[in-house]
Amino acid sequence: MEIIVVGLSHKTASVDIREKVAFSPTQMEKPLRAVVELPEITEAVIVSTCNRVEIYATTRDIAGGMARVKRFLADYHTISADTLEPHLYAHHGEAAIRHVFRVAASLDSMVVGEPQILGQIKTSYGYAAEFKTSGIILNRFLHKAFSVAKRVRTETKIASSAVSVSFAAVELARKIFGELSDKTVLLVGAGEMCELAAKHFINNGVRGVMVTNRTFERAERLAEEFEGKAIRFEDLFDQLHKADIVLSSTGATHFIIKPKDVEEVIRRRKLKPMFFIDIAVPRDIDPKVNDVENVYLYDMDDLQGVVASNLQQRAEEAKKAEAIIDEEIGQFYKWISNLEVTPTIVALRSKFDEIRKNELEKTLSTWKDLPPDGEKRLEALTNAIVNKLLHPPIAALKKTGQGGRTDLYVDAVRALFDLQTGAAEETELGELEE
Template identity: 80%
Template sequence: MNIVVVGLSHKTATVEIREKVAFAPTHMDKPLRELVALEDITEGIIVSTCNRVEIYATTRDIAGGMARIKRFLADYHHIPMETLEPHLYSHHGEAAIRHVFRVAASLDSMVVGEPQILGQIKTAYGYAAEYKSSGIILNRFLHKAFSVAKRVRTETKIASSAVSVSFAAVELAKKIFGDLSDKTVMLIGAGEMCELAAKHFLNNGVRGVMVTNRTFERAVKMAEEFDGKAVNFEELFDHLHKADIVLSSTGAPHHIIGPKDVEEVIRRRRQKPMFFIDIAVPRDIDSRVNKVSNVYLYDMDDLQGVVATNLEQRNREAQKAEGIIDQEIGQFFKWLSTLDATPTIVALRGKFEEVRQAELEKTLANWKDLTPEERKRLEACTAAIVNKLLHQPTSLLKRAGQGGRTDLYVDALRNLFDLEMTAQTTETEELGELEE
């Protein structure tokens, strides 16, 4: 049984293509049922995010299975195959395992180290478990992917530095002030960048948010969103001294805050430090503000420099993460390789146990004067004999499976002992055999 991956991502497809192939997260029952109904596809999971759509599946027919999954994606979304196929990638075996481990660890993300993808894969796995489209192999595989991602985050600093302008502003504020829990943020402007920065600041515990904008209604709307206070733009300098952190992003063609303004604000604050973040282009805040005592001013170039440095650090940490993934691939592939031998091991044990029980019952039927304790000892003795007889062939089969050489031994044992492969080889039995 082979693991295969078929999908597309921000690296191979534009957003226009990705949105056409996306699956609605609240309606996964139908696509998952159709996926595992495909010929020779035994298990399946669908991961659908804004940056990628991927299918993880198991099949004995690698080429045929991947071709059927591609056709499924095209047919399900009513996209001509010739339009979709150039954007698709496919992996099988060790390459598939590596790909999923890298995706879960956020090494394949648009922003390396972002935490959202792991939660999205866990959600996709939850749907597969709910609708019973995953089984022994993908269950084990996804749990291993989750543990790999956790190892990467624990043993590297891949997610420890800010790689967006808005979050870099928060990180700089924390370096200046330390604890942000008693700090107030003033947003000058009500655009997307200000909104995103406000979310980051609130997530990092700031006490409150004030919002001002030339259009007061927009300031009110954003302030309500963050449970903050709206300020009339004309009254900006009446309230600026209340802010510890000021983030400005307006469309003004000239400076709206100069050094004289800030000197007065600092005087009213009794020289308590202030942090100004100017992400407007052209700039809202005169660069000479940075010369005022107890004032820190960063503009867009400063923030992008921080982001670039942090991205370099993340890329260095990503190399460490790749090493972790190399280790984990070997462990999982070793387990996967033993699965071909597992049904034979279970059937062989079952055959010996059947013979043991039959012969023991014959013996006990003619041995009437045995005490319960003696019967128990005889039961244990025969069980021990069977276990010792089976130890060597069982170990040999497992070692052969890890080396990918099971066929010769499996065929020989099946013929020698006339073993039947039945549905009685349950998931629990398989895992139990493999983890002894």
């Protein structure tokens, strides 16, 4: 049984294509059941996000299974196979395991280290578990992927630094002030960038939010969203001293905040520090404001420099994450190899023990003058013979389960001894899953 992955992502397909093959998160039962009803497929999980659509499945026919899943994606979404094929990738075996581990650890994300993808995979797995389309292999596989992702986040700093301009502003504010819980943010402008940055500041515990905008109604709406206070634009410099952090992003074609304005504000604040963030292009704040005592000014170039530095740091941490994934792949391969080996060992022992018991029973039924302890001694003798006979083949099977050609050995032993899957094997599989 092999794990396969078939899908597309932001790396291989445009938004237009990704939209066409997306699955609705509220209607997952139908496509999941359709995948496991494909002749070559035994288990399936569907992951569908804005940046990727992937199907994780198990099959004994790798080429046939991957081809069938590709055809399913085209047919289900009524897209021609010729249109979809160039955007699809398909992995099996170690490559499939590596791919999913990397996706779960956010190494394959548009922004390396972002946390959303792990939750999205967990949700997708939840649907598969609910509709019983995942089984022993994918259950263990996805749980392993979750633990790998957790280990990556614990043992590396892949998600510890800001890689968006709006969050970089928060990171800089924390470096300047440390604790933000007693700080107030003033938004000069009510556009998307200001709104996003305000959300980051609120998530990091700022005390209050003030909003000013040339259109006062827009300022009121945004202030209401953040449970803050709207300020009329003409009252900006009367209220500026109340802000510890000022985030400006307007459409002005000239500086709206100048050094003299800030000098007066700092005097009113009794030299308490202020942090100005100018994310407007062209700039809203005169660069000379940075020369005012106890004032810190960062513009878009400064913030993008921080982001670039942090992205480089994440790239270095990603190398550590890849090493963790290499290690975890080996451990998972050992387990999945044992899925083939262990049931074969159980079946082989059962076959020999059944023969031993039958032959011993025949012998005992015709032995008239058997000593008192004869039956017990014959039981021990035949057990010892079977154990010695089975030791070499079982040792060889266990060795292949640690990295050899498991399929060749397992198939040979099953053919030579005519082994069939039985209850004992199913029990052992269940124990392996636990």
